[in-house]
Structures are given as C-alpha cells and as structure tokens.
Amino acid sequence: MRRKRDLFSTVFWMITAVMVSFLLVLFSGLLFYGDAQTMVSILKHPEFRFALALTLQTSIVATLMATVVAVPCGYLLARRNFPGKLLVDSLLELPIVLPPLVSGVALLIFFGPLFGPNFREAGIEVVFTHVGVVVAQWFVAVPFAIRSFRHAFESVDPRLEKVARTLGCTPLQSFWRVLLPIARRGILGGMTMTWARTLGEFGATAMLAGVTRFKTETLPVAIYLSMTNGDLAFSLSIAALLLFMALSILTAFKMLTQTEVQL
Amino acid sequence: MKQTLLEVQDLSLRVGSFTLQEVSVQVHKGDYVVVVGPTGSGKTLLLEAIAGLIPLQEGRIIYDGRDITEESPESRHFGFAYQDSLLYPHLTVRENILFSAAVRGQADSPLIRQRLAELAEAMAIQPLLERRPGPLSGGERQRVSLARALLLRPSLLLLDEPLSALDPQTRAGLQKLLRKIHRDDEVTLIHVTHDFSEAIHLGTKMLLLKDGRVLQYGAPKELFSQPNSEFAARFLRVDNILSGIVQRKSRYSWFCTEKSSRLYGPLPEKVLEDWKVGIRGVLAVRAAHIRMFPEMNAGEVREGECSWPVMVIGVTFHGSYVEVACEGDDPWVIHISLAEWRSFPVARGERVWLACMLRDLHVIPCPAVIHDDR
Structure with missing residues (x-):
C-alpha cells in the first residue's frame, strides 16, 4: 500500500515545482520569443562579434586577476586567526552586498579625481577604456572568488599540511604540493563561477568604463544599448547567448568536478 | 647509561582552550614513550610542539644536545603519523611514501628506491603501491602512513593515536609492527594512546598528562602499580x-x-x-x-x-x-x-x-x- 504523503512534504514539493516551472518558462521565453533566423544572422553582426570578443578577453583577464588576489586572501581567512579578522572578512565581502552601481561610482572616484592623474602618469588609462572594463569586472567578482577559495581551503584538513611540514616541506611547498592540489576542485569551481560573474557584469562597468558602442561594449552593455534603441531582436540574441553560456558553464563545471559550488 | 635524545624543558604554550604548562620530559635513545591522559589533557599538543608545528610560549626543546626550539618542523627530521593516517588523496601510495624524498629531489635515487622496497615489504603493502589511498582499509592506510614517516629513517617517530580507529585484529598486527620498528630500526618513539593495554604492551616509559601538566612519568609497570595521585590511580584503572x-x-x-x-x-x-x-x-x-x-x-x-x-x-x-x-x-x-x-x-x-x-x-x-x- 502506498504511504500517504504528509502535508509538510507536499507543500515543499509544490513550492519547488512552481519555482522550477517558473524558471523553465522564463528562460524558454527568452530563447523562443525571438525569430530564430534573425538570431542566427545577428551572430554574424560586427557589433555582436566585437561585444563577444571584448567580453571574453576582459572576463578572462579579470578572472585571472581575481584568482591571483583571492588565493592569498582566501588562504589567510581559512587558515589564520588575526586581530580584526571579522572586519577584514566583512570588508573583502562588501562588494557582494554593495549595488554594482555604487561600486562603479567608488571606482570612478578612485581612478578619476583621486588617483587618476597618477595612473595616467604611469601610462595607465582606466576610466572609459578596456582597462576600466577589466577593473570593474575584477572588482565585482573578486569577493566571490575569495569566498569560494576560502571554502575550498577550509575543506582540506589542516593536519595534511602539518604532516607535509614534518616530511620536509616549507610553508610554500606544503601549500603548493598539498593544499592547492587537494583543493583544486574547489578552486576551479570558484574560478568558473567568478568567470560567470564577470561575464554578466554591467553596473560597475557602465560607471567606470562607460557604455560606448564599439569601445567598451561588452555583451551586457550591448543588451543595454540595443534595448535603449528599441532593437529587441539584438537584445534577445545576446541574452539567449549569455543564458546558454551560463547554463553551459554551470553544467560543465558540475559534470567535470562533481561537486557543488560554494559561494 | 642511556644517552638522552630529547629533552623538553619547562614547555608552556596555549592554543585555543588547550594548554601545556611547565612540561619537562627526558627521552633516552631507544625509549618507547607512551603518552596517556584524559581528552583535552594536551597529548597531541605536546607531540605537535615537539615536532615544531606549534611555537612554544616558554621553555626549550633540546634534541641530541642541540637546542631546536626555534627550528622549523622541516629541519627537525622527525617522523609524524596522525590517528587517521592523513594520506594525500591526489597521490598514489608510492608517491605518498616517497613524498619526503620528492620534496628533497631524491625520489629517484637508488638508495631511496631500495628503502621503499624494504618498507613496502616490512609493511606488506607492495600490491598497493600504484593505488590511490581512497579505497584502502584503515589498517592499510595506517601502514602506508608509517612507511611515509619512516622513509628517511628519522631517529624520532611521533605517533598520535595511530591505532585507535582500527579494529582489534588490525590493531594487534600494527602493534606487532611498531614493536618490530622500535626493535629493528633503532627508532625512538613517542606514542599518544588512550588504550592502556597498548600502553603496557608497547611502552618502555609512560607519561601521564592532566590539564596540560605532567602528572607522572616512569616505567609503565611503576605507573600501574604505584600511581602517585588519586587521579592517576583512577585514570589508570586501579x-x-x-x-x-x-x-x-x-x-x-x-x-x-x-x-x-x-x-x-x-x-x-x-x-x-x-x-x-x-x-x-x-x-x-x-x-x-x-x-x-x-x-x-x-x-x-x-x-x-x-x-x-x-x-x-x-x-x-x-x-x-x-x-x-x-x-x-x-x-x-x-x-x-x-x-x-x-x-x-x-x-x-x-x-x-x-x-x-x-x-x-x-x-x-x-x-x-x-x-x-x-
């Protein structure tokens, strides 16, 4: 005889089913609302190609930069106790809860009136340039990387490193030979999700790098520009591509590493 | 008279809620010291301090007549094995055992290869060498862990409850192995355990810790027949x-x-x-x-x-x-x-x-x- 499902499970299952259905309809709408032929033709459009190339280039550089910063930050937060750790932790995670527009304004002030002349003297122009796009994407994504790397390091028993020290490793060698290889899945997962975050970055990029066609036009900027011009077909094509990329990244990551992403 | 190998002098330190206070212990060459004490008495902390994994707040550690208090763990050359073996999951059993040699760039030297073969035979782990540690049994893992710690012939081996998670039969086999290592390899051992029969069976000296202090130190028979405090008597199951x-x-x-x-x-x-x-x-x-x-x-x-x-x-x-x-x-x-x-x-x-x-x-x-x- 089949057991009667209790009210608790029924309600929870129903809410989950409604949410999953909603997402399916929502994303299907994005994919199927536009005309397929127009979408394919837009993929060959020079503006789309520019936006795609710029997005890939800047997001990869931003992800690598975020990794370089997030590895030591995540390691220290996972492994060391120091005065003011809570404050440092909160500060490093602040960009997650900050609206990207606010981050963008802060970056604009920093690279503009505050230190802009110094950077310019050093030959680095940040505001309204490709560099600005990278900086904005990096700034918004780096807290995600720190958080996920921290979780990755925390999941490794610290005694494994202690044993490595007794076996002749210096702290750097035990990090390189033991901690990093064991935490690699978490690190790769964190990098993937950081990259996904940089791909969709818009608010801070718009503030720091501006929304200039064929100059600082990343895919999200292209969606914004085409929507303001009323070009719905162009927007839909890019949105569909971003959706496809996000889905591919998440699925590929889960299949390859067989682990959950910790953010 | 036996030569002193290790001398811990007035060692004090604190890590979180765990402390060691004015611990002084003398270990002679060839001793097999078993460390016993209730949970939280600082047994593991003492081993880690001797290995140099935790900096001392006070006191000194003299090894073979040399003050090693400030020396890093990697320069002390002590073997160390924890309770849960802690093998590296990304390396094969062979690579785990050769780890200390690989760090020094000697993994391919003929002497090391010969030593690996010796250890693999002594520990009965030859068939496991190319496998990853994941699916190994508790006893196999612990034997690999001991082989890894012994590869470069350390003169002092520190063991933190290495047998406590094993079934009685496997434990008895490994006790035999430890006695053999102690006898044949001329290794001095400091072994943390909570098993009294293991302590009596293996130890030539017994150290009883309570609340981070040494309560009694001597031959196991002496501690068992003449505990020096009511706590020691109760703890040693009189x-x-x-x-x-x-x-x-x-x-x-x-x-x-x-x-x-x-x-x-x-x-x-x-x-x-x-x-x-x-x-x-x-x-x-x-x-x-x-x-x-x-x-x-x-x-x-x-x-x-x-x-x-x-x-x-x-x-x-x-x-x-x-x-x-x-x-x-x-x-x-x-x-x-x-x-x-x-x-x-x-x-x-x-x-x-x-x-x-x-x-x-x-x-x-x-x-x-x-x-x-x-």
Missing part, C-alpha cells in the same frame, strides 16, 4: 581506592580506612619514607593483586600478606577473567583467572577471605591533619 589515614601501631604503619576503621598492613617501610604518618590519603590496590580463598583456610595466610574477611556480592564474567565484587568492612573488587575460578567457584552471599601482598598496598598521600598514637 579498582580499589579507599580513603583513610595512616596510623602508627605496634611499631608499624597501618592504613585505617575512613568507612570501617579497619587496619590494613603493616604497610611497606617505603611508605614511611615517602610521607608522614597521620596524613590523609587513599589506599590503592589493583583488583588483580588480590587473591581469594575459602573461609575454612583463613589461617593459611602466606608470608608478607595481609588478609581480611568479606562476603561475595556479585560475580561478572569478562571472557579472560572473572570479576568478583565483595563487601566486608570496605567494598572490594578482585579479578581472578578462569583457572582459579574453576577450582574455587564462589557464589553471591558466600563468605570468603581476601589476601594481598603487603608490597601491593599502595598508599597515596593527600594533605590533611597529623594523627599519631605511638
């Missing part, structure tokens, strides 16, 4: 602990229990050397040190024994021995072998006599009032 006072009577010292005023003794003269008459203390007697005989043979007390009558109130079989609970003037528990039990099977309610060698009447002092009726 079954009969009676409170009372030492009295002087007819030129001898006797232990007068609180509950019954019965006098046990005369006490060995060593007791008088150790502490003064009249000080309150406890009488600690191991259950295995007491023999039982029928009431009708009450006059047959052997030389150097004291005896007293009791009534049997409970009998419990423990497989290899029988535990008999008795109540006389004081409560007593005794352990007798199955052979003895077969020749003299007592029942609840039966009256019997107990006897104990005077040298096994161990009195532990605690501060109190002087009382002497000489």
